Amino acid sequence: MNRSLLLMNRSLLLKLLSAAVVFGAWEIAGRIPVSFGFPTFFESMLALANMVGDGSLFEAYSDTLRPLVIGLIISAFLGIGIGLWIGLSSWFDWLVLPIFIVMQAAPLAALIPLLVMVYGIGLTSKIFVVCIMAMPVIVLNTAGGVRNAPTNLKEMGRSFLGNERDIVLKVIIPSASPIIFSGLRLGTSAGFIGAILSELKITPTGVGDIITYSRSIADYPSMYAAIFSIIVLAVLFLNLLERIERWLFEGNVRGYASD
Amino acid sequence: MDMHRTEAGGVPEPAVSARRISKTYGHVEALRNLTLEFPRGQLTSLLGPSGCGKTTLLKIIAGLLEPTSGEVQVNGAPVTGPGPDRAFVFQDFALLPWASVLRNVAFGLELRGVGRTEREGIAEKYIRNVGLAGFENNFPHELSGGMRQRVGLARALAVDSQVLLMDEPFSAVDEQTRRKFQEDLLGLVAEENKTFLFVTHSIEEAVYVSDQIAILLPRPSRVSDVIRPSGLRAKDVADIRRDPEYLDIVDQIWASLRNYVE
Numbered sequence: 001m002n003r004s005l006l007l008m009n010r011s012l013l014l015k016l017l018s019a020a021v022v023f024g025a026w027e028i029a030g031r032i033p034v035s036f037g038f039p040t041f042f043e044s045m046l047a048l049a050n051m052v053g054d055g056s057l058f059e060a061y062s063d064t065l066r067p068l069v070i071g072l073i074i075s076a077f078l079g080i081g082i083g084l085w086i087g088l089s090s091w092f093d094w095l096v097l098p099i100f101i102v103m104q105a106a107p108l109a110a111l112i113p114l115l116v117m118v119y120g121i122g123l124t125s126k127i128f129v130v131c132i133m134a135m136p137v138i139v140l141n142t143a144g145g146v147r148n149a150p151t152n153l154k155e156m157g158r159s160f161l162g163n164e165r166d167i168v169l170k171v172i173i174p175s176a177s178p179i180i181f182s183g184l185r186l187g188t189s190a191g192f193i194g195a196i197l198s199e200l201k202i203t204p205t206g207v208g209d210i211i212t213y214s215r216s217i218a219d220y221p222s223m224y225a226a227i228f229s230i231i232v233l234a235v236l237f238l239n240l241l242e243r244i245e246r247w248l249f250e251g252n253v254r255g256y257a258s259d
Numbered sequence: 260m261d262m263h264r265t266e267a268g269g270v271p272e273p274a275v276s277a278r279r280i281s282k283t284y285g286h287v288e289a290l291r292n293l294t295l296e297f298p299r300g301q302l303t304s305l306l307g308p309s310g311c312g313k314t315t316l317l318k319i320i321a322g323l324l325e326p327t328s329g330e331v332q333v334n335g336a337p338v339t340g341p342g343p344d345r346a347f348v349f350q351d352f353a354l355l356p357w358a359s360v361l362r363n364v365a366f367g368l369e370l371r372g373v374g375r376t377e378r379e380g381i382a383e384k385y386i387r388n389v390g391l392a393g394f395e396n397n398f399p400h401e402l403s404g405g406m407r408q409r410v411g412l413a414r415a416l417a418v419d420s421q422v423l424l425m426d427e428p429f430s431a432v433d434e435q436t437r438r439k440f441q442e443d444l445l446g447l448v449a450e451e452n453k454t455f456l457f458v459t460h461s462i463e464e465a466v467y468v469s470d471q472i473a474i475l476l477p478r479p480s481r482v483s484d485v486i487r488p489s490g491l492r493a494k495d496v497a498d499i500r501r502d503p504e505y506l507d508i509v510d511q512i513w514a515s516l517r518n519y520v521e
Contacts, residue, residue, distance in 0.1 A: 101343065156353035159321055159341045160367035170370070174357045249357040251398035 022053055039221040046179060047221035051210070057229065064206030064230075067123055068195035071130025075187055079135045080180060083142025087176070088147075088168070097143065104136035108194070112201045126198040131193030134187035141183025145176030172186045181245045227232055270471075270487070274299035274454040275320060275422055277386075280329035282315055289315045289321040291479040292329070297422075302455035304465040306512070307475035308519050312420060313458045314426055315352075316475075320423050320456065321347050329426045333388055334424060343371070346415035348425040352407045353401040360386060365412050368417040378417075385413040405436035416451075425457045427462070437464070442496045444468050462516070466508045467493075467499055474512060 030040030039047075051057040075214045082100075086093045111130065119125040149172040157167040175181075199208020207226050215222035246253045261517055273296035282290040289312040297303045304403050305313040316424035320325040320331050322341040331338040332347065346367065354363050361382055362369070386395055389409040399407055408428055429437040445468060448455055459465050465472050466488065476483040490504050 114396075152349060152351055152353045153355065156347070156349060157370065159323055159347040160370045160414075161341055162370040163344060166370055169368075171355070174355065178356070241518055251355075251357040251359065251400065 005015035006236060020223060037220050038076030039224055048225035048229060052189040052224060060206045060210050064199065067130055068191060071127045072188060072191045075131050075134035075138055075191065076184060080142050080182055083139040084146055086143035087146025100136045100139045103132060104140060108132055109201065116202055121203045125202055129198040130191045130194040134191035138183045138187040140199040142180050146172055146180030149175045174249055177249045185241055188237055188241060189234060196230060271298045271300055273297055274334060276332050277320060278330050280319060280326045282319060282327050287486050288479055291481060293482060294394065295473055295482055296452055297456055301453055302468055303471040303473060304433055304457045304459055304469040305473050306459055306465040306474055308477060309329050309460060311475040311477040312480040313475050317424050317426050317456060317458050322342035344420055345422045345424055346420040348411050348428045349413045350427040350430060352411045354407055357501050359396050359398060360391060360410050364413045364417055366367055367414055379416050385417045389413045403450055405432045408432055422454045427458050441468050445496055462509050462512045466505055469476060474515065
């Protein structure tokens with residue numbers, strides 16, 4: 001027990017240490033300064049504290065999170081559903097897979113004007129941007145994981161009298177889960193990028209607005225504070241996903257580098 | 260049970276019979292017109308060099324593969340797919356890596372719709388029987404190869420099928436563990452009133468564990484010989500390998516197989 005406590009402390013210590021190194025480098029780079037537009041770590045944190053203090057950060061996030069969360073939920077459910085179908089049916093694979101490969105490869109920023117033309121400048125367009133960013137990788141990973149589910153496990157399921165549904169739910173999905181979850185992690189990161197991109201490119205709201213506005217009035221600490229906060233949020237979100245994965249499929253997880 | 264162990268000449272009626280089985284994959288002929296019977300309550304080995312179609316035959320009997328022509332009967336009923344009368348032990352164990360030992364052993368029962376408490380009770384009993392008590396909540400990757408195959412065996416025993424199909428079950432474990440498994444298997448055949456079909460490429464293993472050995476030869480695949488050791492079952496497990504009959508049969512099989520090994 002003592003040893004595990006020590007190990008836990010050690011991993012915590014290492015995390016704190018690496019944070020200190022990164023933030024220290026940031027502080028030094030800001031003090032040199034490497035650029036007029038690059039604030040120090042402490043200035044940025046002060047700006048962050050101010051934004052938290054006057055509540056403007058929470059207001060901004062209530063705008064940013066709406067398209068992000070709705071888009072991610074749609075992408076996760078639809079993406080895993082479509083991916084499953086592609087992985088299980090060669091006919092559907094032939095029909096649909098190319099669309100997602102194209103979506104994955106397409107330069108998204110070029111599509112935004114088209115989306116705005118069709119869906120206007122409101123929430124719908126922003127949700128679309130998040131979905132287009134997040135969904136392809138979720139679909140492609142799910143399809144790949146399902147297609148490569150080990151034959152011997154599927155055979156085992158059949159020989160012990162599992163029906164199609166049992167085999168999909170109890171063998172194929174769990175065995176594809178590490179790849180599905182890595183798709184979800186990549187999709188989530190892409191969704192965050194999409195949410196901010198839509199606020200920079202469509203209409204400035206939420207965190208995107210803070211970034212654009214602070215830059216226009218040369219309030220660089222606030223700008224970097226906003227960027228910093230979105231990174232922290234994305235990391236927390238990815239950690240949450242990893243926890244869900246570990247809780248669902250414990251034996252599949254043989255210790256990744258957590259956090 | 261002992262009534263099945265009659266002396267040579269009194270072979271028990273077959274629990275499984277394969278009749279005129281052929282199987283082709285594209286242009287490759289895996290089995291041609293193969294007929295073989297598996298006596299009830301006994302262990303029959305399918306022995307032969309790799310590529311002779313022994314695993315294909317076992318999977319056809321399991322209902323996992325369809326023969327191109329011919330028919331398999333289990334207790335007189337034709338096989339059309341996997342059934343509750345047969346359970347499979349896989350060469351590579353085929354355990355669910357995300358499931359505990361307990362859930363893996365109970366998985367066959369889970370797929371049959373047995374309630375959780377009941378199936379876990381049954382699984383716990385078989386986990387004890389195969390000597391894995393205390394490992395119920397471990398995951399497969401925490402076990403050694405031998406222990407994993409014990410889980411695979413417990414899963415097959417837990418569904419209580421009359422026929423046990425074993426596809427080179429001991430080939431992925433180390434030599435010492437394999438010897439222990441072979442001894443345990445003899446005990447299992449004596450205790451459980453089940454019919455065992457056992458695929459192996461080891462001549463010694465086949466002679467050690469079998470009541471009947473079917474030697475399969477490739478190109479074209481066929482049963483070249485069926486050998487029934489007569490006096491080995493009465494011997495103590497420790498003495499079998501020194502028995503003249505054991506040594507003679509091993510030699511005889513090697514003499515007939517050596518021409519087919521590249």
